[in-house]
Amino acid sequence: MQVNNEFKPTIVAFCCNWCSYAGADLSGTNRLNYPANVKIIRVPCSCRVNPMFILRAFQRGADGVIICGCHPGDCHYTTGNYYARRRMTLLFSMLDYLGIEKGRTRVEWVSAAEGAKFAATMNEFVETVTKLGENKRLEDLRCKN
Amino acid sequence: MQRIGVFVCWCGTNIAATVDVKAVAEALGKEPGVVFATDYQYMCSQAGQDMIRDAIQEHNLGGVVICSCSPRMHETTFRKTAEKAGLNPYMVEIANIREQCSWIHKDMPTATEKAIILGRAAIAKVHLNAPLTAGESPVTKRALVIGGGIAGIQTALDIADAGFPVDIVEKKPTIGGKMTQIDKTFPTLDCAACILTPKMVEAAQNENIRIFSYSEVDSVKGFVGNFHATIRRKARYVKEDVCTGCGLCTEKCPQKKVPNEFNLGLDNRRAIYIPFAQAVPKVATIDPNYCTMLKSGKCGVCAKVCTAGAIDYKQKDELIEEDYGAIVVATGFNPIKLDHYDEYAYSQSPDVVTSLEFERLMNAAGPTAGTLLRPSDGEHPHTLVFVQCVGSRETRDCGKPYCSKICCMYTAKHAMLCREKYPDTEVYVFYIDVRTPGKNFDEFYRRAVEEYGVHYIKGMVGKVVPENGKLKVQASDLLSNEQIHIDADMVILAAAIEPDESARSIATMLTASMDTNDFFTEAHPKLRPVESPTAGIFLSGVCQGPKDIPETVAQAGAAASKVIGLLAKDHLMCNPCVAEANELMCNGCSSCEKVCPYGAITYSDKEFPGPNRTRVLRRVASVNPAVCQGCGACTVACPSGAMDLKGFSTSQIMAEVDAICK
Numbered sequence: 091m092q093v094n095n096e097f098k099p100t101i102v103a104f105c106c107n108w109c110s111y112a113g114a115d116l117s118g119t120n121r122l123n124y125p126a127n128v129k130i131i132r133v134p135c136s137c138r139v140n141p142m143f144i145l146r147a148f149q150r151g152a153d154g155v156i157i158c159g160c161h162p163g164d165c166h167y168t169t170g171n172y173y174a175r176r177r178m179t180l181l182f183s184m185l186d187y188l189g190i191e192k193g194r195t196r197v198e199w200v201s202a203a204e205g206a207k208f209a210a211t212m213n214e215f216v217e218t219v220t221k222l223g224e225n226k227r228l229e230d231l232r233c234k235n
Numbered sequence: 236m237q238r239i240g241v242f243v244c245w246c247g248t249n250i251a252a253t254v255d256v257k258a259v260a261e262a263l264g265k266e267p268g269v270v271f272a273t274d275y276q277y278m279c280s281q282a283g284q285d286m287i288r289d290a291i292q293e294h295n296l297g298g299v300v301i302c303s304c305s306p307r308m309h310e311t312t313f314r315k316t317a318e319k320a321g322l323n324p325y326m327v328e329i330a331n332i333r334e335q336c337s338w339i340h341k342d343m344p345t346a347t348e349k350a351i352i353l354g355r356a357a358i359a360k361v362h363l364n365a366p367l368t369a370g371e372s373p374v375t376k377r378a379l380v381i382g383g384g385i386a387g388i389q390t391a392l393d394i395a396d397a398g399f400p401v402d403i404v405e406k407k408p409t410i411g412g413k414m415t416q417i418d419k420t421f422p423t424l425d426c427a428a429c430i431l432t433p434k435m436v437e438a439a440q441n442e443n444i445r446i447f448s449y450s451e452v453d454s455v456k457g458f459v460g461n462f463h464a465t466i467r468r469k470a471r472y473v474k475e476d477v478c479t480g481c482g483l484c485t486e487k488c489p490q491k492k493v494p495n496e497f498n499l500g501l502d503n504r505r506a507i508y509i510p511f512a513q514a515v516p517k518v519a520t521i522d523p524n525y526c527t528m529l530k531s532g533k534c535g536v537c538a539k540v541c542t543a544g545a546i547d548y549k550q551k552d553e554l555i556e557e558d559y560g561a562i563v564v565a566t567g568f569n570p571i572k573l574d575h576y577d578e579y580a581y582s583q584s585p586d587v588v589t590s591l592e593f594e595r596l597m598n599a600a601g602p603t604a605g606t607l608l609r610p611s612d613g614e615h616p617h618t619l620v621f622v623q624c625v626g627s628r629e630t631r632d633c634g635k636p637y638c639s640k641i642c643c644m645y646t647a648k649h650a651m652l653c654r655e656k657y658p659d660t661e662v663y664v665f666y667i668d669v670r671t672p673g674k675n676f677d678e679f680y681r682r683a684v685e686e687y688g689v690h691y692i693k694g695m696v697g698k699v700v701p702e703n704g705k706l707k708v709q710a711s712d713l714l715s716n717e718q719i720h721i722d723a724d725m726v727i728l729a730a731a732i733e734p735d736e737s738a739r740s741i742a743t744m745l746t747a748s749m750d751t752n753d754f755f756t757e758a759h760p761k762l763r764p765v766e767s768p769t770a771g772i773f774l775s776g777v778c779q780g781p782k783d784i785p786e787t788v789a790q791a792g793a794a795a796s797k798v799i800g801l802l803a804k805d806h807l808m809c810n811p812c813v814a815e816a817n818e819l820m821c822n823g824c825s826s827c828e829k830v831c832p833y834g835a836i837t838y839s840d841k842e843f844p845g846p847n848r849t850r851v852l853r854r855v856a857s858v859n860p861a862v863c864q865g866c867g868a869c870t871v872a873c874p875s876g877a878m879d880l881k882g883f884s885t886s887q888i889m890a891e892v893d894a895i896c897k
Contacts, residue, residue, distance in 0.1 A: 102895055108768060109748060115305045118334030126340050126349040129356070129895040130331070132306065134812070134883055137830075138867030146889055150896035166746050166769060167866035168832045177871065202768065203750035209339070233893075 099153035099219045101128045103212070104139045108166035109201045110158030116205030124212035128156075135159070136197075137170035141181040144195070148185075148228040154194040154219035158208070161199040171199070189227045193218045237297035237326075237362050240271040240290050241354065244278035244303035246333055253337040255347040259302060263354045268362060270294050279309050284316045291320035298326045298361035302354050304333040323366035325811065325882060330357040352895060359890035367811035367881055372861045374460040375560040376802050379404065381452055381741060382565035384412020385431060385784060386776025386791045388438050390563050393795030395443035399802045402445045402557065403438065404452050404466055406737065409514035411435050412567055416497065416591060418598040418605075420784055421648040422679035428513065428600070435515040448516055451737075453554065455562065455744050458833075458864055459771030460807045462559040470550040472521035472529065473507075478545035480517030484537035485509055493525045495602075498595045501610060502602035507537045511600060519545070561798045562745060564755060564767070565775040565791070566738045570730040571626045575633035579622060579728055584701040585610040587726045590642065593649055597656075607657060609724055612704070616724030619653060620708050621646050621664040622696045626731035628667065635731045637752060640781035642729035643670045647680045649727065650689040663690045663721060665710055673783070692719065699726050738778055747772045755779050765794040773797050812882030813863035814870060816856040819843070820877035823854030827869035827878050835862035836869065 105111040111132050117124065133139055136159030144155045157178060159171040175197060182195045196215060200208045241263045245251035256274040264272030271294045275283050278301060290296060299322065301313050306329040314324035332350040340346040378394050380387045383405030391401040403410060417427040438444050453465040488505035495504040497511055506525040509517060521529065521537070528534040528548055538546040570589055573581040581587045586609050588596065599605035609616050623642055626634040643666070650662045669691065671677040683689045694713040699706050708721040734753045742749045747767040748756045755774050758766040765774050775794040776787045801807075816827070818841065828836045838854050845851035856878070858869075867880040879885055 100896055102892060111305075112307060112768070115307060115331075115334040118305075118336075118338040121338055123339050123341070126336075126342075126345045129349070129352060130335055131356070131888060131891050131895070132331075133867065133888065134880070135866040135868070137871060138880060138883055138888075140871045140885060140888075142885070143888055143892055147892045147896055150893055152892075152896045160748070163743050164746070164748060166748075167864060167868070168746055169830075170832070170866045170868055173830060173868050173871070201750075202748050202756055 097220060097224060098127050099216065099224070100151060101154045101156065101216060101219060102147045102152045103128050103130045104133050104136070104143070104155070104157045105130050106136045106159045106166070106170075107132055107134050109160035109164065109199075110208065112202035113158070113200040113204045113208040116202065117209040120205050122205060122209035124209045125216045127216055128212050135165065135167050135170035136174035137167070139174060141177060144181060145228065148190060148225060149230045150233050151225070151229050153222070153225040154215060156196045156198060156211075156215055158198050158200045158211075161201055164201065190225065191222055193222050194225060236268045237364075238270045238295060239268045239298040239300060239358060239361060240287070240294060240296040241269055241273070241300045241302065241358065242278055242283075242287055242290075243272070243274040243354075244283070244301065245274060245276045246304060247276065250303070250333050250337040253340060253343055253346045254332055254350045255343060258347055259332070259350045259354060262351045263300070263302070263358065266355060266358050269358060271296065278303050279312055284312070287313070287316050288320040291317065291322050296322065298328070298364060300328050300330060300354060300357045300361055302330040302332045302350060302357070305329075305331045305335070325367040326361065326364050328357040328361040328364065330354045355897070356891040356894040359894040360887045363884065363887045363890055365881070369808040369811040370860050371806040372460055372809050374802060374804050374807055375462070375558040376400070377402070377557070377559050378561045378563060378798050378802060379452075379462070379464055379557070379559040380563045380565055380775075382412070382567055382776070382778070383407075383410030383446065383448065384565060384567045384776065385414045385434070386567065386778075386787045387412070387563070387565035388434050389788050389791035390565060390775045390795045390798070391444050392434065392438055392441065393792050394798050394802075395441045397799040398443065399799065400443050400445070402447060402466075402559075404447045404450050406449070406451050407510070408449045408471065408518070408520040409510050409516070410438065410446060410448060411515065414784065415511060415513075416594060416598075418594055418601075419648065419652065421644045422673075422675045424648070424652075432513040435513065439515045446516065447555070449520060452741065452744065460560045460801070462562055462771065464557055464559055464562075466555040466557065468553040468555060470523075470552050471518070472523070472526070472546065472548055472550045473519045474545045474547055474550075475516060475518050477543050478518040479543050480509060480519070482509055482519070483540050483542075484519055484546070487536050487540045489534065489536055490525050490527055493522060498602045499589075499592045501592060501595055561771050561773060561801050563773045563775050563794050563798060564741060564745070564747065564778050566735045566741060566778040568732040568777040568781070569735055571635065571733050573625065573728065573730055576625055576728070578698050579625065579696065579726060580699040580701055580706065581728060584706060586616075586701075586706055586724065587699060587728065589728050589730045590645055590649065591730075593727045597649070597652060607653065614724075615657070617659065618661045618721060618723045619663070619725050619727065620696070620706070620721055620723040621650060621662070621727045621729065623664065623666040623729045624695075625728040627729075629731070635733060635752060637781065638670065639731045640670075641732070641783050644673070644676055644679070644783065646729050647683040647689070651683045651687045654687040654689060661690070663692060663723075665692050665694055665696050667693070667695065694719070732777065732781055734778055745769060745772050765790055765797055771801065809861055810865055811860070812865045812880065813860045814858045814865065814867065814878055814880050816858060817877045817879065818855045818857075820875050821855040822875055822877075823856065824874065826872045826874060827856055830868040830872045832866070832868070833862050833864055835859045835864075
């Protein structure tokens, strides 16, 4: 496949309301840059992320999906991030089997105080996905106008 | 389809400098369902809110999208605005185009494009919003304060003054905390014990305050207004209600070689002890690690001498269950361990002490009865070297990146007291910067230098070498660029302070968030400094960040006023964004119940229409909206898709995904 230098991947980031969304806000407050490709969807907890949402994102043409939650043990709802971790481990290995490389999916723990970590994670993730190139595997072209 | 209004905020230049707000409003105005789109300088201002209200009424809007700062900032503001205009507050969605767009991108076309996409996602979501009504939950009118230092005591006193019952849980045998170990306080040099101990007694005598000393919080369940805590009263092997605190047992106990933690191990105590004379409660405690009776069953001297019959070797830990409406964390701090700072020879020489140890050596109630003596030989020291920033403002892993805030001032205090009491001493202070922001602080520091002749030297100590009974201090003077050698009698290290080691486990228990240094995070760094982001959890004292006594007391009062504000309510509005089961789809499999951390899901048999006009009984789930906190774990666990979360429904999130990936 030809690597297009202009390729700008579409990245969907699911952030839990209590830690990671606040962490993302903090990286904004501190003016820490990360690429505009990352679009954040706020969810109450990482355990609200249904594997269906990720499949849907890939179906609609996302090139990478990242789920951010509180650090293990720090979940606002006590156990939510453990569920998310288990579910995503399963889903990501299945996606890998389907040909969606592991680099396109990630679970990351970002606390409300880790604005710098959020920006660094996003920079790194966008870089990884950019290298992997466009995602065609699950994309449903009928969904495009 | 909803009739939607879009409002794009400039936030002065915060958004407008990098996002073309007019272009965003224009682009979003063309989205399906959008009947009104505009932009304004400050949407959150009164004029901006009036504009939203008027537009809702004029255009008969069914949904509102505000493109502005983070929903964590102004979601509540705009929901209230919508409510005033007669729209259900949950028909408002925020597109975060400040923190997550204009502040992180520099290029205008990119930022504008992203803002439009974020706006589209919010519009897609608001189309599927449904009006929600918040329920109510009752408030337990009792507060729990974890930690009985000056922060915890002040918070408890203020809450109790307002007429609400408070429980203080303190892990040590007495309340009082670090302040009990301090001799004098800066910048007034008044006696710490004289201002603290009356407060301790006041707390003990206040009928609204219960003190659980030598106790720890085992577990906390529940949510704001309805916490349920289990408190472990550790066995002190002395009946608290019988012991008179006469102290006879602490004199007769044959086990004399127990390091006295109150004096930081500078002297010894007995195995049965009262930490200090003004302890509250003034009750003896047996240290099970040293008591020969508890270890081998042979001794029993304390029981023999106790005329009140208070000793009970068979005492067990006692668990107390109690409901609370609010919890205040006041867990305080400790100086860091100095294992990694052996260049100062802390482990090699007893004459190298921390500032807190020095505090005990200067204290009239300390191991030397207030006479400053070298710990190694009991001689009077002549040359003292103070080293500041030991572990503070340190980029190495073993140190702390933050300024501990109190060290500059207490070092000035120590130096001053030293020179005042012993004019024959030479006192040197090595510093990186002297930081004295605070009322009368700089004047105090200048007095130390000008009136008391303390030698302040800008520079760090490189090494301390114990040699021939002296401490050879090698340092550099950064201003004259000279190497300095001082033969000191004592070296005093201003060790950095860190949150108490229990703070991390308490944060986990309360699901309150912490920063990377294990200080508790506040809900908003400027506007909500005494509240944790977790509702019903409040912060008091150094557990939130380094601070001195006046600041701690001020914050304790602020935390108390927030608690009083909460406890004064009979009911709290619940979060209406809770889970809901679709009974027609539910097959009663219990998957949701297993993942629910709150036990909010129950099952009941309900009648449903069956084939051929029959009625069938089916087991279906139902969610208690007062208990559900809306995490959404059940929505994903449900195999039949019967469970959904209001406000964050599957279709709403899918719509957002679609809008972003378009």
